[in-house]
Amino acid sequence: MPGxxxxxxxxxxxxxxxxxxxxxWNEPRLEGAPSRWVASLPAALEPCCGALGVAMFAGLMxxxxxxxxxxxxxxxxxxxxxxxxxxxxxxxxLLGDVFALFNPWRAIARGTGWLTQRAGPGRIGAPLPYPDRxxxxxxxxxIFAFAWLELAYTHRGDPSTLAQLALxxxxxxxxxxxxxxxxxxxxxxxxxxxxxNLFARLSALRRLPRELRRQPLLSGTTTLTAVxxxxxxxxxxxxxxGFDGLSGTLPWRDLAPHxxxxxxxxxxxxxxxxxxxxxxxxxxxxxxIAGVFALGVRGMRAELGTRRSVALTRAFxxxxxPIACAYALAHYLTFLLVQGQAIAALxxxxxxxxxxxxxxxxxxxxxxxxxxxxxxxxxVTALVSGHIAGLILAHDRALVLFPDHRRAARSQRWxxxxxxxxxxxxxxLLASAAK
Numbered sequence: 001m002p003g004x005x006x007x008x009x010x011x012x013x014x015x016x017x018x019x020x021x022x023x024x025w026n027e028p029r030l031e032g033a034p035s036r037w038v039a040s041l042p043a044a045l046e047p048c049c050g051a052l053g054v055a056m057f058a059g060l061m062x063x064x065x066x067x068x069x070x071x072x073x074x075x076x077x078x079x080x081x082x083x084x085x086x087x088x089x090x091x092x093x094l095l096g097d098v099f100a101l102f103n104p105w106r107a108i109a110r111g112t113g114w115l116t117q118r119a120g121p122g123r124i125g126a127p128l129p130y131p132d133r134x135x136x137x138x139x140x141x142x143i144f145a146f147a148w149l150e151l152a153y154t155h156r157g158d159p160s161t162l163a164q165l166a167l168x169x170x171x172x173x174x175x176x177x178x179x180x181x182x183x184x185x186x187x188x189x190x191x192x193x194x195x196x197n198l199f200a201r202l203s204a205l206r207r208l209p210r211e212l213r214r215q216p217l218l219s220g221t222t223t224l225t226a227v228x229x230x231x232x233x234x235x236x237x238x239x240x241x242g243f244d245g246l247s248g249t250l251p252w253r254d255l256a257p258h259x260x261x262x263x264x265x266x267x268x269x270x271x272x273x274x275x276x277x278x279x280x281x282x283x284x285x286x287x288x289i290a291g292v293f294a295l296g297v298r299g300m301r302a303e304l305g306t307r308r309s310v311a312l313t314r315a316f317x318x319x320x321x322p323i324a325c326a327y328a329l330a331h332y333l334t335f336l337l338v339q340g341q342a343i344a345a346l347x348x349x350x351x352x353x354x355x356x357x358x359x360x361x362x363x364x365x366x367x368x369x370x371x372x373x374x375x376x377x378x379x380v381t382a383l384v385s386g387h388i389a390g391l392i393l394a395h396d397r398a399l400v401l402f403p404d405h406r407r408a409a410r411s412q413r414w415x416x417x418x419x420x421x422x423x424x425x426x427x428x429l430l431a432s433a434a435k
Contacts, residue, residue: 007424010384014423017388018416021395022409030396031222035206035215043210050107057104057170059350064163068352071157075350080162081150082339086332089199093325096207097200100186103193105173109182127181135188135228138176140236142169142191144286147240151247152278154271188227195237198224198321202389218389221321222397226314234320235293238422239286241327245429246285247278256281292421293320299414315401316415319394323422326386330379330426337375341365376430383426387419 064076071077091098100106155161176185186193201220206213224230246252256277263273297313341363348361355361394415398408 007427010380010387010423010427011420013384014387014391014416014419017391018395018412021392021412022405025392025395026399026405028396028399030216030219030393031400033216033219033222035213038205038212038214040211041207041209046101046209047107047111049101050103050110053102053104054107056102057166061163061167063350064159064166066351067159069159070352071159073346073349073352074159075346075352076159076162077157078339078342078346080166082336083343085146085150086328086336087340088196089325089328089332092196092199093202093329094205096203096205097197099193099196100200101207103186103190105170105177106182106186106190106193109174109177113182127184128179130180130184130188133228135230136194136233137229138189139191139194140229140233143195143233144236144240146191147236147243148279148282151240151244151282152275154275194233198234198237199325201318202322202325218322218393221318221393224318224321226317231293231313231317231320232290234317234324235286235290237324238320238327239289240282241324241331242289242425242429243282243285245327245331245426245433246281249429249432251432252281289422292418296414296418299417300411316394316397319390319397319415322386322389322393323419326382326389327426329382329386330430333379333382334375337369338365338367341369379430380427383423383430387423391416391419 060076060079063074067074067076088099149156149165173185173190176189179185180189187197188194198221201224202218203220204214204217206215206220247256256274259277259280260270260273263276264270268276294313297309297316300316301309301312342365344358344360345363348358349355350357391412395408395412398411399405402408402411
């Protein structure tokens, strides 16, 4: 079935959702929603998970440095791009902030601080205050760098390169934590901690130090403090996934050689020209995503007769979180289902030296684990659901800012246009993927 039919259907669903929200959702339901106790958590949970995270990190670094140089035969590239970057997204959506439990550099910092305090209380001075102007810009830079590594760098799969970059990143995190403290640094400057925490805010589960609580779906995003860099981070998340989808379409495959030729004429080598073309596409895609959101905010500002552009942008930034999650789930679903099967074989032979520790080293990959129709349906469902969730969050926030529900609903016409545009673009990418 042509993709444009799905785009029309999705647009109708969004318009119907907007109409229903305007008439049936007349007061905030997610802002300040209470959470309920589910279970108590043992005090040893976080230290044990942290120790496991450190052990896994050390083992993966050994695989990258001492294992096979073949990206398909080494565990590290598959773990980074399949388990870490992709599989943690649905896990965060379902179980909450899983990465925070296993974050290795966070665990090292907390363990070092605990040992130092036990050796002599007061030996560690108070951390420096984290600069407000930095906000989440360090996290934005980290996620952009990883997106560039995944989408533009020609040696993205080289195990030793990945290991060296991971060790460098871990070292930067430990230095930052040493200066500004564990919580202040990881909640704003650690790119991956911030990235997965944003998705975890969509979950119905919320983990506190000693208890697990249940909260309404999406409500965790309403407590997000939109410090400087937050909107940019979300645009990078959306734009990088969008470019990854675009790079698999025939239009980009027709355009990319022309861009590469232009860069080679400027004196760049062919690999560097390829990286430059992909970098340009990545930056342009992020700019387009940011521009569409800015237009929606500007239209909403004009509708309300206010000049608070920056304030409105930050106030509605959290509505982009479910859209970023939807893009990631829809775009990477096939890759996860297919390449995820390779993990069993790679875990049995992590170094790529011919071992068979678990008896699964010779397992093969089924290239079609599910019928295409089912995969397409799941992708469309994820996209449309994510944009409806974004519309709900924007409407709920509008009711807080503008107590008159009619005025709040009127202000969201522009956000509806943004959601329709994002949905149509996402479906275009899915329908245009080169076969």
